[in-house]
Amino acid sequence: MKTLDISIKPGDTADFSNRTTFCVGTGRMGLALQKEYQEQLKYVQEKCGFRFIRGHGLFSDDMAIYQPYMDENGIEHEAYCFTYLDRVFDSYLALGIRPFLELGFMPSGLASGSQTLFYWKANTTPPKDENKWVNLVKATLMHLKERYGDNEVSSWPCEIWNEPNLPGFWENADKPAYLRLYEITAKAVKDVLPRMRIGGPAICGGNGSQEWVRDFLAFCHDHDLPVDFVTRHAYMGLTPSHKGRYLYHEMREILDIMDEMNETRHIIDSFESYRDMPMYITEFSTSYHPFCPIHDTMLNAAVTAGLLSRLGEVAEGYSYWTFGDVFEECGVPSRPFHGGFGMIANQLIPKPTLWVFHFFANLKGQCVYKGANLLVMRHEDGSFEGIAWNPPVQGKTDELTVSVRLPVSGKYCALSSTVDEKNGNPLPLWLKMGEPADLSDAQLSYLREAAHPRCEAYEVDSASEGVHIELTLGIYAVTHFTVSPVIRTRDFGYAPEMYI
């Protein structure tokens, strides 16, 4: 049993930049046409209210934007179809979420090569004709500007390609080719929407990533290219092993990932002209694989809580990869639980990590304490709220008791919401059911019913020594709590106590 004993003093403050709601990741754009996708996103938006959404495949064939045609003389003309783009972006805006544009991958009709990635065959080669690529980008942005208005579209951030430092995502991980793509694309974007903020290089960790950031910024600087932010990814997974379609790996420590992010931050700041330029972590999660069982677990929830408490120290935004389990990069999952990236499983079963995002997304007030397991916020009206989490420490797990003394006195009520092994955690139930691929209606209802946090209330009546609350967290548990002053306004004659 670990214990944590915290006493908040009046005037205490702590550094906590909460950008939880900035952005969330998604499976490829074309999947946003699906009904199940939209239902999952609606559910997540109701709980978390993300501002932006970012995913791959805007220009991939299933979005059907690039549609050249031959005239009577056999001459090809460029032409575009925005039917699906409009359908997807209309649906985003209707849910109060905006696109964080990622310009890529390559329409096969414009590709210089045949290399593809993923089950859904994303073409990852440079354009065979730079002018046509530039025209595609410009036509798309011009269309968006006409449909949604200059101000609206200019508020969407725009990133060029995804993870070009991996040869699968960008043929040969060819850096000069990427920089050239950035150059022509960035200029095209600013030609159409001068106020749109753009950035790159959207790299994943390792694979020369820090080098890529340095070279990218140097290139932008030397060629006087527009650049408004730097983007990179952050995953916790170490070298994996595979079995079948599944992947397994140990997780890095949060300090380790913070070091990596800080290094990028320092590279940016080392350019005088780019000092304090925003850095966005446009993808982060525990594992980087869509069939890694960790994503469905309480462990994932606890680790994510730690990340959400710290990533704002180094990044102006971060985007969990991904909101839901409508996802096809490594094929279509045949089971409701399969280690998919999402916060919510297919058929609308919330995973524990969704609640962690819900807790962080709705935090208000001024941070008065932040530690490795606890965050406390003070509201202007004299109430407090906070989150406690119990991740493994260097691989070791234990129960954790958190004791918090608050610098107020009087009658208070503490309300807690907890996800842990037994609460808000549908995976173990499904395992015990025998891992059915095909849920009956009753099983589905049961799993949804089970996927709610446990709610508990405590009356706290303090004298001068201050309000004191104590929380016990099981292994990997995450608890949100509020502590609010209570003024009882009992209706005349009401006395339910004899029945309770």
Add this chain to the structure above:
Amino acid sequence: MKTLDISIKPGDTADFSNRTTFCVGTGRMGLALQKEYQEQLKYVQEKCGFRFIRGHGLFSDDMAIYQPYMDENGIEHEAYCFTYLDRVFDSYLALGIRPFLELGFMPSGLASGSQTLFYWKANTTPPKDENKWVNLVKATLMHLKERYGDNEVSSWPCEIWNEPNLPGFWENADKPAYLRLYEITAKAVKDVLPRMRIGGPAICGGNGSQEWVRDFLAFCHDHDLPVDFVTRHAYMGLTPSHKGRYLYHEMREILDIMDEMNETRHIIDSFESYRDMPMYITEFSTSYHPFCPIHDTMLNAAVTAGLLSRLGEVAEGYSYWTFGDVFEECGVPSRPFHGGFGMIANQLIPKPTLWVFHFFANLKGQCVYKGANLLVMRHEDGSFEGIAWNPPVQGKTDELTVSVRLPVSGKYCALSSTVDEKNGNPLPLWLKMGEPADLSDAQLSYLREAAHPRCEAYEVDSASEGVHIELTLGIYAVTHFTVSPVIRTRDFGYAPEMYI
């Protein structure tokens, strides 16, 4: 700690007639026009799927059916308006529930006196003109027949008036006047819809109720009147005390209420021509008052579980009073929790009793055990389900351990859903919040989130001695469980264990 140790043998059966879904009660018909009412009913129907719904006030002024007019010569003509009736009944049928008709109270334009009951001023006097009453009844049924079809409407049971053995509900509790009303009304009903099943006398307990049943049947017999079923009510509340608008009383034992019901049953069977005629308990609950705090509690849930296990022994149908808290008999409630009759509180917060109905409503299979705290059903496919409940015994409360041995072996999975003090029980949370009349969005979300049962799963792997499960029930707890054989169908390569 009480313990219950049960061993089911192959071939065991027990007597359990489950009529949980037969019917449910409602606030007056006019309230069914309201949006909140419809939302509560929809919620309850999704969980319980009741077949009929019964409430008062079909002919009361707010339903605006009886609308005579004066012609140019000052002569009054009978006329009817079915605008609201259609709106209400359309909405019922759209939710898959049908009216259990209760013909009453008196439109003020047809009333012989000015006596009214309730905050909403139900006129409870006989018609001033029998012919006009008969015309009203016939016109209403004729209209329903035209709108919904003869077969449909003929399937709705029909009761004459409500609780005429109370002077507030029927002026002077005038028995001959009631019998006369029954006579003319029953004939009118059968004139229009010969297959419609009708009954009475809809009496509450005490107040000469058994006498009323005997006299009612004797009258029907002597006058050769149509009668298809007998109706009466069953409430558990003893002599009450009042404070403010609230009412408090101790509850009777279930045996006591069963005795009272059986006495009525015997009276019916004492008439040779009426032997085995169905008896419907058209209202039952713990307290008979809409501001009795018991209705919101776990105690109510536990007592109701006991009633649902037994009422089918004596009655062909029973109807919990009421499904929701849109109810005005003693005024409009100013707080979400106020002891209202409903299974669900205003603003769509389920109470514990809703889950008890949900558990009973969805039971399937053959009963193999029924006792004072436990019910077990066997399904054809080799699985079992059951409900255990822990009511007070002669006022004493204790934890209860239920141990059940089932006559099967192999790998099984037990899934339980439990409401108890800490789970599915929003009232104590609201009390600790300070009993706010006006819930903030956050408080409302929290209470709804808290109002779910706790779900737990257990793997059971038995050898030859049979499957054995053990449940621990806190005071007043109610647990539903299923025990199903498990065939694990693990996807190749899937091994989540390292993350759990």
Add this chain to the structure above:
Amino acid sequence: MKTLDISIKPGDTADFSNRTTFCVGTGRMGLALQKEYQEQLKYVQEKCGFRFIRGHGLFSDDMAIYQPYMDENGIEHEAYCFTYLDRVFDSYLALGIRPFLELGFMPSGLASGSQTLFYWKANTTPPKDENKWVNLVKATLMHLKERYGDNEVSSWPCEIWNEPNLPGFWENADKPAYLRLYEITAKAVKDVLPRMRIGGPAICGGNGSQEWVRDFLAFCHDHDLPVDFVTRHAYMGLTPSHKGRYLYHEMREILDIMDEMNETRHIIDSFESYRDMPMYITEFSTSYHPFCPIHDTMLNAAVTAGLLSRLGEVAEGYSYWTFGDVFEECGVPSRPFHGGFGMIANQLIPKPTLWVFHFFANLKGQCVYKGANLLVMRHEDGSFEGIAWNPPVQGKTDELTVSVRLPVSGKYCALSSTVDEKNGNPLPLWLKMGEPADLSDAQLSYLREAAHPRCEAYEVDSASEGVHIELTLGIYAVTHFTVSPVIRTRDFGYAPEMYI
């Protein structure tokens, strides 16, 4: 055949203050609890987008706000219940509409007399205790401020009582008593919400109305009372005759009603301190009776179009009485068409007048022409839109041809939407059906299908002489039109002409 020949010149402007969307009337507050009411309001809001909604009965018994209780010693305490108020106002805000508060009528528990009005028995007597009335007003506003925020609630206008110059609406039409009520209420409002804008005297026409305005303002001035706007009503109906529940009357000319409104305007401006104070016409329509068949007709639509073109000349806001047909002042209607006030009939059948509001509510740009039958607006992008209407002139009706020349040239497309005898006019169809009280599903679908405007498009290709359009309006017809430049962007190979 009348003809109107208009030629718009570059730079033309005309005076048209469009306050169509400012406010709309409603049946009493308590009816807003109903599902059908909410569905009608949703429909109307989607077409018209009104900003405020105003109706009677905020404090009437069915809203159940004033709920004093007796303590153990028999002493009465003031207490309030906001359950229904919150439900109603939550539903308004969810539809994007805000309350235009009307403080009245009297809760029976606070009434000095027993005089009631309407089928629903609104008590129209002064408070028996001024302090308790003031407490009621303050408690209600304080509650609203807490629930919806100071800024939100302060933006809602607030009117004291309704039509006190009629003895039915205010006992004896007692002017001093009204002024006293205004005095104490206005102070109470400003005590709680200093920025809330308040006004009166909410008078109907005739019945000494101009006198009432003068006396009201003199009283406010002399007593230094807060007053932010003046309110009055405007109905077109002349002395009526009755038959059964129905009322019939001829309509005044628009000039006549404008004169009456201007007189009030001049009275206001005659007070130096109130010059330019806003005047709101908080009710207007053709007839002032809820069973006058005109409301369902094209005549109503044509007359209303004329009013909407002119009322902004004299009033800063005006509010059509009422949006829908869920209305009970003279009883519950038994037929879908019965001359109810609403723009939409029960069961969601739009009346012609709804489309007139839809046309006016969505007008954009600068007015370039306004006449007795025509309004033309110019948009910044070079397109035009307008409305033409064909009301009777001094009782005479005729077809009308409207010819408009616009100061632009090139390829244009004119789109028109028309309601007239044969289009968007379900009443005559229902009459021919035999006036069924109870619509079958097929009849209802048919009437809804019929209740849409006719849509026509014309290509206009002009040379230098300007774009010219010509509209032919049947008797009482109302037509909306847009004239927009066309740039054809035909897809390569597309040629549907062979099939058309």
Add this chain to the structure above:
Amino acid sequence: MKTLDISIKPGDTADFSNRTTFCVGTGRMGLALQKEYQEQLKYVQEKCGFRFIRGHGLFSDDMAIYQPYMDENGIEHEAYCFTYLDRVFDSYLALGIRPFLELGFMPSGLASGSQTLFYWKANTTPPKDENKWVNLVKATLMHLKERYGDNEVSSWPCEIWNEPNLPGFWENADKPAYLRLYEITAKAVKDVLPRMRIGGPAICGGNGSQEWVRDFLAFCHDHDLPVDFVTRHAYMGLTPSHKGRYLYHEMREILDIMDEMNETRHIIDSFESYRDMPMYITEFSTSYHPFCPIHDTMLNAAVTAGLLSRLGEVAEGYSYWTFGDVFEECGVPSRPFHGGFGMIANQLIPKPTLWVFHFFANLKGQCVYKGANLLVMRHEDGSFEGIAWNPPVQGKTDELTVSVRLPVSGKYCALSSTVDEKNGNPLPLWLKMGEPADLSDAQLSYLREAAHPRCEAYEVDSASEGVHIELTLGIYAVTHFTVSPVIRTRDFGYAPEMYI
């Protein structure tokens, strides 16, 4: 001006087998995952209520059913994923429509060749391994049986492959290979679901189609294979020309297509053992191309009306290809109108043909007249309904006047709904707008508003000579009418005439 003068006699009957609602076609199964698809289907189902739905691609890669995996030893194992299948079929059943199974095309992992068809790359080669194909079919049906029940799934018809007489749809149009596929598949189906009804050969017209039917039946007969029905297609389009992505052709006469269908019918009946076996026309339309502008026109509506009046003479079912415009066989359409197969355009704009289906789908009663332009039905209650249509006759078009005398007398009301050039016909409006690819909200609302039939009512008051109605149909117009007896039930005092 053509005229048609019909006089119905008492006792007249005519041969009209109305199978309009039997089945409707759809774009490939995978598209049913999309939200827009589901919304279009919901709209169409509300208007038409089809019983079955049939489309291609059940086994294509985007449905992701066939998912073999490699074990540790590199050995491939068969495995299946029903995630998307369940999602699609759940959504169908929720809309009250059932699958008409079409078993095909080939998952690429099971294909013997690389030939693909369509933009979405349907593999159209035989299985590389017959056993694995049989296992795939059996596993899929077994799964459906478990999920939806034996009775439910056994009621779905099942067809093997699509248009194997075209080399694009079945490699080399290899008849022996198809017969072999039928043999193994039919046996597999009956192994799992003995009561499921199966058939083939799903041929299109021309291309040796009659030969194929004969050979197919002979093969089944000779090999004693299960066969429950014969399927073929019927398209009206003659030899086409192309421009860009669009295709144009003249239409055949209905007599011509009836001859072709009858020939197939006779072939079936020529087999003694198959006489009277049902024939299903599993696809029919005007053009067989998804970019042929005819589909959006009134001409299409008029021709379809003629087909719907006749196809039941020869076929036990027929299925219009397709319900909606979510369709990708020749690429994604970039415009709302592009000649897509659907009855409803993208963004939910009904085309005229939808109303024709709506008219036919809801016909009731006994046919009393059927001709080339008119159909009349008699209801049991003494009312009549009918449909009149005005297609081109041998390429010539003219207005048509239809006069019908009905053998009843008294007061009647005729209600008509008409689609014609100016009503329910959004295409011409869109053309005049300039054919915008990207509709503004206002344009979309306008087109939807315009896409409704014109509704007209006539009072008919006949003496002894019978009720007489007269309809005037513009070119290509289609009119539905009902003629019902009227009993006027006017409310006392109601007299709207002075306002009309």
